[in-house]
Amino acid sequence: MDEVLRLDHIVKTFPGVLALDDMNFDLRAGEIHAICGENGAGKSTLMKIVTGVYKPDSGEICIDGQPVSFESPNDAFAKGVAIIYQETSLFEEMTILENIFLGHEITRKKLGFRAIDYAAMRREAQDIFGIMNVHLDLDERAKNLGMAQKQMVEIAKALSYKSKILILDEPTASLTAREVDALFGIVRSLKEQGVAIAYISHRLEEIFELCDRVTVVRDGKFISCHAVGETNKDMLVADMVGRSMDNYYPKADVEIGGELIRAEHLNQAGVLRDVSFRINKGEIVGFAGLAGAGRTELAQALCGFTKLDSGDLYIEGNKVRIGSYRDALDAGFVYVSEDRGKYGLVVEMSVKHNITMPQLSKMKKGLFLDNGLEKRTADRFVDELGIKCPDCEFLTENLSGGNQQKVSVSKAIAMDPKLLILDEPTRGVDVGSKAEIHNIVSGLAKKGLTIFMISSEMPELIGMCDRIYIMKNGTIAGELPRGEATQEKILKVALDVA
């Protein structure tokens, strides 16, 4: 078979992070090639290199044997590389036909103007649907389509650009079993037409059902590439785990007290299913799982950002109802978001103003805010957590990611909470800051703070947590105590490999 795409020794760094390290990947015409790896293993960065969103620092991209350099996503698109994301980007009010040809409408001269030639577009769209073997009304508006049909339109759109290389990023994540079958049918027809398909998925069974080869990536590195006939689920899992356990701060032993929180049968339509767990005083409890397993959604429901449909929550044995984040704060829960820029901080404000924001009512002298008290509070945390800034009046947006994260954590612990909920506390921070944040979390635990920690980095959870709950499809699929948890065991539960 002809090799249509080849990536050789690709290196991509972001300040402080080596995202791709000597990455290799190749794709042949008429094959379906799976890429798998944990969250954060480098799959997305790899795809962004292939589609021209990022430029590699070094290494070579070849298409049809010719070295190419993509200056922009349009460049990659023009060379026949198209990507279908999990979230589709169709214009809801336009018809299928208009969406497919948006930006490259077929036109013809009419009375001296260039008019859109709907008849020609219709003919071509029907040809494409013929290749894909789907039947959709071209005049239907995108808003009336289901998720799976929208994906089909996206694929048709990609084909209308004569794309030879199609990347599918978790295409089945939000599809039903029947829709998945239909999608697989389309993917197979395209394969027969000689389209090269890169297929990213967490669902290992799909890989064995659909794909020809599978490449595993981990820590931005190429780990292995096998024909699916020569490998099995256990081998893939073994390749996916094995991140280095260095640089993690083991949790100091502290007295584990009585029950702090007990959740029973929490349900939220389409998001959480019968979630029950308990957390004892002084514990660090980890929540592992793949992206979309419902971990963040659980934390947000606990904190009153979203409403639960049913289920009970007990704090120290007393049943509580949390209707808003203010209620959660009053109950002693505080949430540190995974998305600092969007939810965690007002980056245009100073470090001081961010740290005191959740407790402005305590920062008053008479009617007015007490600047001295605010400054002392902020300075204390700048000092304790080692936030690197000239002073606490410094604007948060000018800090590095790691230091912004420390501000976000300071803001939470300044509330003196009973339960600290950390959502991906080390995402997007460099290695040095990561170690510092682990150190801070350990220090807090040593002082007896109870911590609910969501992380996609298994070594982080294994290194720091007393117990780990593993979530899958909105429910708790397993629980592992400290000592028994290994990356392999966690991943097997998260991927549902028996």
Added chain:
Amino acid sequence: MKKPFKIDFNIALLIILVALIAVIGIRNPNFVHYNYVMAVVVKNIMELGMMALPMTLIVITGGIDLSVGSIMIFAAISGGLVSASHGEAAGVLVTIAIGLLCGLLNGFVVAKLKISALITTLATFFLFRGIARGITAGDSVYSYKFSTAMGNTEVGGAPLALFFYIACAVVFTLLLSKTALGRSLYAIGLNQDAARYSGLKVDSILIWIYVLSGVVCSLCAFFYLGRFTSVKYDVANSMNLTVVTIIVLGGTSILGGVGDMRGTIIATFIIAVLKSGLTVMNIPIDIQTIIQGIVLIISLIVYSILGERAKQKKILEVMRDGGPRLAEE
């Protein structure tokens, strides 16, 4: 937040104000006479100035209130009607109640139903006018004793409204710069999600400031009705836009998160001087409008240049201090 260039901008505004007064004063010395200043320049701007104070709070949260003039007229008309039928006290109470309820409606729709403030208050702008027309059948409504006193009393040659304005200006300046509420408003304007995730009661804060705006409109209703002795439903139609002009001229970003009360206060007087000063100079009304437009555009350009320069300075600082920020994946 308090950014270094904000102070420069307020000084620039102050220079513009002084220059305008100087130029007009030289052409026509009567303009700077105390009695003229109080009776014309100041008196004519009081309602607009007072409305601009709470609206600055609203604009800082990223909102806007286009219904202010309508609330004032609606409140004035309702108060006038009720005082004629049920007595002075009832009229005063109704005036205040109308402003409060109108503000509450605006705030509720914006905060709870999450409909854009621009659309909401544009709709209520027409709604309140429409009701005002309906209840008067298009007739004029006349002032009553309390309102007349509010509108025409002078203390040491200065209109009573000026003292109310000064009191409001002080209160609102402190409110915005010194209190927890003021800080929350900036946070909401800069990043409403993060404000929510900090446990700020965003919805009730928003409702509260629209109510505040409505109540200030009620206060203005007394002065306005008193000053003109009678009002009809269709007067003061462009008041909302003048108030927005004042706020934008004062350096408050229409996108929210940036601005302060001092800018609004200085800008109030720039508009006051322009309005009456150009009349004094016998400049025709159409040219006056053009000049107002030009002043606003120039101030926006100056503001964006100053802002851009501050941003560049900040980037240089960052590059010097700690290297570029970490890229997020």
